[in-house]
Amino acid sequence: MADVNENDLVIATQGLTKRFKKITAVNGLDLSVRRGEIFGLLGPDGAGKTTTIRMLCAIMNPTAGWARVAGFDTVREAEAIKKRIGYMPQQFSLYGDLTVLENLTFFADIFEVGREAREERIPRLLGFSRLTGFRGRRAAHLSGGMQKKLALACTLIHAPDILFLDEPTTGVDPVSRREFWDILTELHLQGVTLFISTPYMDEAERCSRVALMFEGRIVVCDTPERIRGLVEGELLELRPDDLREAARRIEGLPGVLEVQTYGDLLHVFVDDAARRGPALQAALTEAGIAVAGLRRTRPRMEEAFISLIRRQQEETEYGTRSA
């Protein structure tokens, strides 16, 4: 990223580390996020996503390393950061016994949003989160999706430059999820920098850049396009009638790099799809396994992610063994 102007970096970390008593939740994170990006932090539960976001939001001090957000140090200049960011924690953290409007007004008061700005923003935020009709309803009585949208609206009340969203779509139905992403896209178009953590691989496709996090480390950080390209070989997808037996047989065949199960499908990475496809089909037929729908497909984030994590785990194991 040598060609990037330093001023364009709204988030930068170096060696960012957080150790709790027994575990290292975040381990030597180096990240840089440019103004206006949708940056996705991907990883399974327990990868260290929430801890990372908390450190970036200046509500948790790192054990080692540093982070700068909007040009301010997260430890020494925490309060300057808080005026410029919005943070939506993973669990619902608004006041359930306050109404939608009361929650919005409360945060407007806390952020000392002026009357004019407030009169313009509150109706707009209610509108775009589609909560105008629910103004007087208590937050606790909203559906999960609506609660998330209210939380988002509350974090936007002071018009932050950077928005941190910790798994905003976890536990939200698919329709609300889509709606939620539409709102995020709109924000992106308005120039807000978005930093989003998610366990959903398909959401990574909507990000301009993605960091894959696993066990406190960044496995890879790039555009979704390039990450998919990192996966070795080509991907074949098939639906055998005996999944486990088929996987066992395929694993030993020449040219097969990796086998992943995906529902009742098998995803097989091979060095050359055109050449290995027929051989694979033949081997399974010989073993008496019926195969439906063998086809070549584009690797998605999910396959890429699993593949990259496996590789990382093998390296760590190899590392510990040789050490």
Added chain:
Amino acid sequence: MIKRTLTIARKELIHIIRDHRTLVVLFLIPVVQLFLLAYAASSDVEHLRTVVLDADRTPQSRELIEAYRASSYFNIVSAVANEEELAQAIDSGTARAGLVIPPGYGADVIAGRTVHIAFVIDGSDPVIAQTAFAAAQSVGQIHGVRIIERRLGIATEQMSFLEVQPRVWYNPAMKSVNFMVPALIAAIVFVLTMVMTGLTIVQEREWGTIEQLMVTPIRPAELVAGKVMPYVMISFIQILEILVFGVFWFRVPINGSVALLLGLSALFLVTSLGLGIFISSVASTFHQAMFVVAFILLPALFLSGFIYPLDAMPLPLQLISYLNPLRYMLVIVRGIMLKGVGLEVLMEQVIALVVFGVAIMTFAATRFRKRLG
């Protein structure tokens, strides 16, 4: 600064008002507790259930029993035939005391010989036993004097001897309710304020809202001040409630200045709030907070002079009690209500409360940061 504090206070007030049940409980607790404790904690002994073992059965013995019955301390519930029955009555709790008149009592009285009667007292509750003991003795002595009078044929007034005329100040009727009600004002307010503020900040932690607040520009002092503000109001209303019931129902006098009483109650409130905030800064869940409260509560009540006099405690405990804000407040409320003393007498206690309040608030504030683990 003040605007954000008020924002938090307003929000907190909404929480309280919308939680109808808690609201009712908050205003009922002080009155219910006052009634329960004022009656229950009374150490006045009246109508103690007493059995009589009259082995004499003479007019003289009946006269003695009548003397005991006439005093309001003892309630003669039945007569027993022998020592076993007496023991059984006291063992089973049907009686708390027993009067034993030996055979030949009447004859001895007539002959002018020294007589011995026995009075058995259930000592399992020392407070009751002490009072009963003193009462039994004085009833016996008065009766003895009367017998002498009759024998000598002169009235007591004609005799000249040293007479002690006790004058009980501040609480001439020696009603324990007069002693208890002022103490209850301090104790109830202390407990409720500490619990309410202790839990209200922990509540934000339990709700997860504290995390959202941390990323706002709010200062810890604004948050804490705003959160406790409604509870200061509630506590003050509770004080007034107890005062009204204490004065108009229990007839406890306020001999001193009501304004001073309310002013110093407010000071004590702030100190109790500080303790509550301290609790919320060391506890991260309701459970932990309740444990800390329980840990502080009992020693605070016992080492305050609320029930047991501090003078009677061993020195180390007396020293510990100097760290207890309730101790000072008890002196203040009892002083103002019963003795009618003013600020000049209570200066020492007031300074102690101020020092304690400032110290605990400062400590709690430094513990309260906008950072997660």
